[in-house]
Amino acid sequence: AQSVTQLGSHVSVSEGALVLLRCNYSSSVPPYLFWYVQYPNQGLQLLLKYTSAATLVKGINGFEAEFKKSETSFHLTKPSAHMSDAAEYFCAVSDRGNYGQNFVFGPGTRLSVLP
């Protein structure tokens, strides 16, 4: 069975500071990994995805994530936080089964950006 843990339900950073949101996963098969962002009263939008190509994945809005198999991690980073980055971020894992694409989401991390 797959699972996702996100360390820290709430992270606060100052504007211009490094953003680091942690994600660890478990999967019995090589996974697909995703980060989604949710702004207030909206649905989830894809930030980036890992599907076994390069281990460092670049996404939208300056975010990137590195797949580390030995650590079963997929942490999300951004060098310099902007006020508009304040949102909830979800890490997700999906198996590669031919019958269905089962997504398992972490509990989410709310990012606050302080002026």
Added chain:
Amino acid sequence: NAGVTQTPKFRILKIGQSMTLQCTQDMNHNYMYWYRQDPGMGLKLIYYSVGAGITDKGEVPNGYNVSRSTTEDFPLRLELAAPSQTSVYFCASSGQTGVAFFGQGTRLTVV
């Protein structure tokens, strides 16, 4: 390109009432999903479908039903609404890229 469209956006139900949450996608995706989102709990899978005519239970299916008569539509039915079903519901679809696309959500309150 509309993507995934959910209706209604908001609804208040009385205990015991029934309703259908509508979901339609225009990306010709085979896979569709219904999730509920509760504060601090992430998203929990209610039901999913791998194609027209095929549905299966997810993690929290009790109190819900679904159907998938066409590729585009995947409605979620609540038969006897209970306060525990107060939540935000998201429909999603995915296709060959393996990426899930989400609707804007339906905020449901059962009183």
